Amino acid sequence: xNKSWYEQTNIFHGSIEFxxxxxxxxxxxxxxxxxxxxxxxxxxxxxxxxxKEKGIIPPTAEPKKIIFSEFTNENRFVFFYRLTNHLExxxxxxxxxxxxxxxxxxxxxLPEGISWMNRMKKILISGESLDKTFFMKEKSYHSSLILWNxxxxxxxxxxxxxxxxxxxxxxxxxxxxxxNAEFEITIHSLNCNNKLSPRNKKKLESQLLSEMDKQKxxxxxxxxxxxxxxxx
Numbered sequence: 001x002n003k004s005w006y007e008q009t010n011i012f013h014g015s016i017e018f019x020x021x022x023x024x025x026x027x028x029x030x031x032x033x034x035x036x037x038x039x040x041x042x043x044x045x046x047x048x049x050x051x052k053e054k055g056i057i058p059p060t061a062e063p064k065k066i067i068f069s070e071f072t073n074e075n076r077f078v079f080f081y082r083l084t085n086h087l088e089x090x091x092x093x094x095x096x097x098x099x100x101x102x103x104x105x106x107x108x109x110l111p112e113g114i115s116w117m118n119r120m121k122k123i124l125i126s127g128e129s130l131d132k133t134f135f136m137k138e139k140s141y142h143s144s145l146i147l148w149n150x151x152x153x154x155x156x157x158x159x160x161x162x163x164x165x166x167x168x169x170x171x172x173x174x175x176x177x178x179x180n181a182e183f184e185i186t187i188h189s190l191n192c193n194n195k196l197s198p199r200n201k202k203k204l205e206s207q208l209l210s211e212m213d214k215q216k217x218x219x220x221x222x223x224x225x226x227x228x229x230x231x232x
Contacts, residue, residue, distance in 0.1 A: 012031075012033040012036045013030075013036070014029070014030055014033075014036030014040055015030045016028070016029050016040045016043050016047075017029075017030075017210075018047065021217065025057065026213070026214075026217055027044060027063055028209075028210065028213050029041075029044070030206075030209070048061070048062075048063060065182050066182065066183035066216075066220055067179070067182060067183070068171045068177075068178070068180065068181040068182075068183075069180065072143070073105060073142055073144070073145060073146055073147070074139070074143050075223075075227070076146075076147050076148075077136075077139075077142045077145075077147055078223070078226075079219070079220075079223055080147060080150050080170075082222070082223065083215070083216065083219050084097060084150065084152045087215055087219075089211075091156055091158050091211050092156055092165075092211070092212065092215065093154060093155045094153075095153045095154060095164065096152065096153045097136075097150060097151070097152050098152065098166065099150065099151035100136070100147065100149070100150055101147070101149035101170065101174075102145055102146065102147045102148075103117075103145070103146050104117040104144060104145060105143075105144050105145065108144055111140060111141055113138065113141065114144065114145070148171045148174040148181070149168065149169070149170030149171065149172065150168070150169050150170055151168050151169075152169060153165070153166050153167075154166075156208060158204070158207065158208060158211065159207075161192055161194060161196075161204055162192070162193045163190065163191045163192040163193045163194075164190075164191045165187060165190045165191070166187070166188040166189040166190075167185060167186070167187055167188065167212060168184075168185070168186045168187075169183075169185055170183065170184070171183055172184055172186075183216075185209065185212055185213060185216060187205055187208070187209055190204070192204065
């Protein structure tokens with residue numbers, strides 16, 4: 001819907017990238033509105049079918065999304081922790097956890113230490129060093145808590161450019177799609193030590209988003225292996 005009374009057209013940008021990373025195919029969708037995401041999803045289906053017709057990927061191959069329902073409450077905490085305080089890379093260092101979206105598990109008896117959350121349907125917490133709060137650190141609470149979103153500030157060092165970047169990690173559609181919500185990464189703010197032109201800053205933002213997406217893929221692959229080992 002057009003919100004402006006004097007403009008007849010709104011323009012939203014989006015992109016879809018097919019990436020061959022160490023022999024594994026990855027897809028990165030960038031969108032600025034629900035409609036650009038829907039369009040990208042349609043393009044993805046068409047392109048995957050073309051790859052199948054050309055024999056580039058197997059006929060049975062399907063894009064794998066990271067979905068909320070794949071995780072238990074406890075494992076979701078582990079996944080977020082590995083994407084923030086436990087990243088093994090040279091580009092990002094987690095500085096702070098600033099915002100958390102969390103709520104108690106419905107129809108469950110909460111442990112005494114967090115029983116005050118019983119009457120709360122949704123808790124949005126803003127502050128500093130939230131990863132050090134007692135309910136984040138205490139693993140015995142995690143099975144009773146649903147964590148779906150985190151805003152984290154990272155120090156970055158990328159090809160000579162340094163600064164801080166605030167990244168939102170999580171399942172933004174959880175309140176609408178619940179168990180079917182898809183994991184997404186978005187950049188909230190970017191501050192560079194060097195002064196950059198708007199064009200170069202936008203380019204750097206895209207590059208950092210791509211680097212974080214690689215880290216997400218690594219963490220997710222390792223996490224799947226971790227879950228497999230847990231069941232052995």
